[in-house]
Amino acid sequence: MSYLSISNVSKVFGGVVAVEDFNLEVEKGEFISFLGPSGCGKTTTLRMIAGFELPTSGEVVLDGENITYKAPNERNVGMVFQSYALFPNMTVAQNIGFGLQVRKTPADEIQTMVKEMLGLIHLEKHAEKYPYQLSGGQQQRVALARALAINPRVLLLDEPLSALDAKIRVELRQEIRRIQQKMGITTIYVTHDQEEALSLSDRIVVMSQGHMEQVGTPAEIYNRPTTEFVASFVGQLNLLPVSEVDLKNGVCKLNGQLVRFDHSEPRQISDKPRLAIRPEEFQFGQTEGRNLIQGRVEVVMFLGAVVRLRVRIGEVLVSVDLFNERNMTLPRVGDEVMVNFPPHACWIM
Amino acid sequence: MVEAMKRSVFWSWFWMFIGTLYFILPLISTFLFSLRAKKDVLSFLAYERIFADVNFWRTFGFSLMVGFFTILGSILLVVPTAYWIRLRLPKLRGMIEFLTMLPFVIPAIVLVFGLIRVFSGAPFFLTNTYTGTNVLLVAAYVVLALPYMFRSVDAGLGAIDVRSLTEAAQSLGASWPTILFKVIFPNLRVAILGGAFLTLATVIGEFTMASFLVGIKAFGPYMSLIGQNKTYEASSLTIISFLLTWSFMGLIQLFNRGKSDSALAGAH
Ligand SMILES: Nc1ncnc2c1ncn2[C@@H]1O[C@H](COP(=O)(O)OP(=O)(O)O)[C@@H](O)[C@H]1O
Ligand SMILES: [Mg+2]
Numbered sequence: 001m002s003y004l005s006i007s008n009v010s011k012v013f014g015g016v017v018a019v020e021d022f023n024l025e026v027e028k029g030e031f032i033s034f035l036g037p038s039g040c041g042k043t044t045t046l047r048m049i050a051g052f053e054l055p056t057s058g059e060v061v062l063d064g065e066n067i068t069y070k071a072p073n074e075r076n077v078g079m080v081f082q083s084y085a086l087f088p089n090m091t092v093a094q095n096i097g098f099g100l101q102v103r104k105t106p107a108d109e110i111q112t113m114v115k116e117m118l119g120l121i122h123l124e125k126h127a128e129k130y131p132y133q134l135s136g137g138q139q140q141r142v143a144l145a146r147a148l149a150i151n152p153r154v155l156l157l158d159e160p161l162s163a164l165d166a167k168i169r170v171e172l173r174q175e176i177r178r179i180q181q182k183m184g185i186t187t188i189y190v191t192h193d194q195e196e197a198l199s200l201s202d203r204i205v206v207m208s209q210g211h212m213e214q215v216g217t218p219a220e221i222y223n224r225p226t227t228e229f230v231a232s233f234v235g236q237l238n239l240l241p242v243s244e245v246d247l248k249n250g251v252c253k254l255n256g257q258l259v260r261f262d263h264s265e266p267r268q269i270s271d272k273p274r275l276a277i278r279p280e281e282f283q284f285g286q287t288e289g290r291n292l293i294q295g296r297v298e299v300v301m302f303l304g305a306v307v308r309l310r311v312r313i314g315e316v317l318v319s320v321d322l323f324n325e326r327n328m329t330l331p332r333v334g335d336e337v338m339v340n341f342p343p344h345a346c347w348i349m
Numbered sequence: 350m351v352e353a354m355k356r357s358v359f360w361s362w363f364w365m366f367i368g369t370l371y372f373i374l375p376l377i378s379t380f381l382f383s384l385r386a387k388k389d390v391l392s393f394l395a396y397e398r399i400f401a402d403v404n405f406w407r408t409f410g411f412s413l414m415v416g417f418f419t420i421l422g423s424i425l426l427v428v429p430t431a432y433w434i435r436l437r438l439p440k441l442r443g444m445i446e447f448l449t450m451l452p453f454v455i456p457a458i459v460l461v462f463g464l465i466r467v468f469s470g471a472p473f474f475l476t477n478t479y480t481g482t483n484v485l486l487v488a489a490y491v492v493l494a495l496p497y498m499f500r501s502v503d504a505g506l507g508a509i510d511v512r513s514l515t516e517a518a519q520s521l522g523a524s525w526p527t528i529l530f531k532v533i534f535p536n537l538r539v540a541i542l543g544g545a546f547l548t549l550a551t552v553i554g555e556f557t558m559a560s561f562l563v564g565i566k567a568f569g570p571y572m573s574l575i576g577q578n579k580t581y582e583a584s585s586l587t588i589i590s591f592l593l594t595w596s597f598m599g600l601i602q603l604f605n606r607g608k609s610d611s612a613l614a615g616a617h
Contacts, residue, residue, distance in 0.1 A: 052516055072519040079520035085513035089535040098531075099521035143517075150521060 001064070003028040003186055004049075004154060009058030011044050018044040020210045022058070029184045031177070033197035036207035037233070042190040045207075046156050049188065051075050062153055078147030080157040084139040086131040092142050093118070093127040099150035117145035120179060137168040144176065148183065155180070155187045161196065173200055194234045198222065206230045224265075228349050231276055238318045239274040245348055252348065255314035259291045260343035267348055274349050279308070279321040281345040284331070290340040297335045311339060376591065383584035395585035404571055405586075412559075412568035415483070416552040419490040420545045423498045426491060428541070431502045432533055435511045442503075449499040452492055457557035464489055465561065476562075486562045490555070494548040501547070505540025506533075546597040554590060 002025035011019040019041040026032055034042040047053040049060055051072030059068040067075055086095050093114050100110045118124045121141040131139055140160055147155060160176070161169040177200050180187050191197050197204050198218040206213040206221060206229070214221060214230045225231035232239075242259070245252040250263030254275055261275060286292060298317060299310035302324075309320040309331065320339060322328075331337060386394035399405050434442050452460070468475040468485055475481035511533075518528045534541075559567035565574060572590065576583040 050516075050520055052519075072516070073522050073524060075520075076522070077520055079517065081513050081517065083510055083513050085510060085517040087514060087517075087532055087536075088509065089532075089538075098518070098523075102522045102524075102527060146517075146521070156520075 005061040009055045012056045031187045031202045033189045033201040033204045035197040040207045041210040078152030078155040080160045082159040084143045121145045158190045242275045245273045261346045276349045277346040279319040281341045282320040292340045386581040395581040408568040408571035412553045416549040418487045422491045423494045427498045449495040461558045461561045497547040498544040501544030505537040550594045
């Protein structure tokens with residue numbers, strides 16, 4: 001059995017199903033993200049692991065112990081909140097030491113631990129400051145240290161970076177990953193930001209409307225999405241209407257042209273089948289063995305490393321991302337272009 | 350634009366001046382009157398007499414004591430209640446706030462008759478002993494102090510993120526008493542002090558309940574007695590109690606200032 005096991009967990013709030021039949025096995029030391037739009041049940045699931053909500057049904061087992069109905073203050077689970085939630089009346093050092101103080105740990109041990117934690121988050125010089133004297137990023141690092149100081153069995157983070165500036169956000173998320181790997185602590189990270197989830201996690205749980213859409217490594221989630229929701233929520237996805245789909249041989253007609261697609265995974269065809277393909281799979285020009293289609297450039301956006309185009313193919317506008325090269329001649333609006341893409345990069349949805 | 354601004358500045362000073370006069374004139378005349386205890390000269394004789402009166406110190410001490418227990422009682426009643434409402438029963442907040450306002454609406458005389466009716470017969474015989482009566486007085490004052498205490502504490506709770514702080518403490522292993530005494534109370538210090546001083550000022554001057562329950566032992570009835578019998582001393586007592594009340598107000602200001610300064614420093 002795995003380290004943390006969540007089985008058949010559901011939560012209903014007075015008729016509203018917040019979480020439905022949630023199942024997840026987490027290995028020790030794993031970094032898991034819950035990813036999904038606002039209101040999909042991420043926080044509720046996390047709070048059931050922390051003990052702040054009781055599941056309507058199902059159970060949570062941690063390290064062989066059923067903790068489903070255990071009080072939150074007896075679970076030894078670390079929690080980091082979006083709002084930092086530092087105690088305003090305590091210094092940084094007192095905040096970090098609070099959990100140990102509650103456990104009646106001897107004073108010298110607390111001091112040693114607080115020092116170690118301050119070193120870990122690089123805030124040694126701020127030990128005697130109060131939370132209001134720190135920046136948001138510093139406060140959140142203190143909150144992280146406070147949660148880790150009790151040596152928790154699981155670390156839970158609920159959108160910890162959402163209140164911070166973009167630059168601090170990227171810095172701090174690398175920091176979180178570094179500390180997590182150094183301590184080997186089992187971590188569950190809630191976010192609605194796909195970039196955060198992709199860059200941090202060992203595995204991602206994509207959620208939508210209270211249920212799990214897909215569980216997998218970042219690469220699996222991005223490259224092999226199993227549902228349309230996952231495909232379009234994580235990264236950008238073009239969906240082009242096609243006809244005469246032949247699943248067995250992996251061919252269909254797009255805008256009158258014969259196009260081959262990946263048919264290695266079993267799929268069902270809906271009544272309006274569409275060809276799914278990511279913007280970065282396209283190239284310009286003609287290459288042997290690749291699908292070829294004609295279109296007209298309607299929008300050109302130069303973004304630096306990437307040139308983002310909108311190309312009209314038949315009825316639909318398609319997003320096309322080209323990597324910038326120094327000698328590239330940018331296409332112009334109105335250009336008639338040939339775009340190609342490999343058969344293995346597209347699939348039928 | 351500038352003209353209009355100048356004019357509005359003039360008028361705000363004007364109205365402030367009128368307001369100050371309205372407020373301060375009676376006070377000045379009371380003060381002047383209190384200095385006339387000796388014929389034809391100004392003196393502090395009335396004040397000397399008051400300070401020399403054992404009953405002044407006795408009643409003031411008694412009411413101070415009652416005030417202290419009232420504050421203690423109302424803190425222990427209001428803080429956990431207001432906290433729990435914020436945390437778990439936010440829908441009830443409006444109703445509770447209304448309930449705590451009732452002492453403003455119900456005349457003290459009605460309240461005190463009700464109390465005496467209920468607590469002087471079976472099964473409560475509180476008015477049969479001095480201690481019992483004092484307890485009843487404190488309890489009545491706790492009710493009277495509810496509007497000040499509840500509003501003040503509730504505003505203090507509104508200024509901190511009660512739910513997240515509670516959950517953070519819980520996840521760190523804290524029990525309910527630890528959360529209340531280590532996290533909630535310390536962060537409500539200023540709010541509690543504000544409510545406490547208002548309560549004290551009210552209790553010290555309160556007349557109706559005190560005279561029905563403990564009579565001349567309390568400061569309010571003492572003031573009234575002096576007012577009926579000794580003209581100059583009454584005026585000096587007015588000034589003294591006014592100064593006392595205002596020094597409480599000043600203390601509140603002082604504590605609030607300390608707080609808002611640090612809050613300003615934190616706003617970066
Ligand atoms: N305490 C609550 N009472 C009633 N409904 C709630 C409560 N908490 C969450 N919900 C509902 O449950 C759903 C999931 O919420 P939440 O877990 O907070 O989503 P997320 O964290 O993914 O944004 C939402 O529809 C939300 O309105
Ligand atoms: Mg949430």
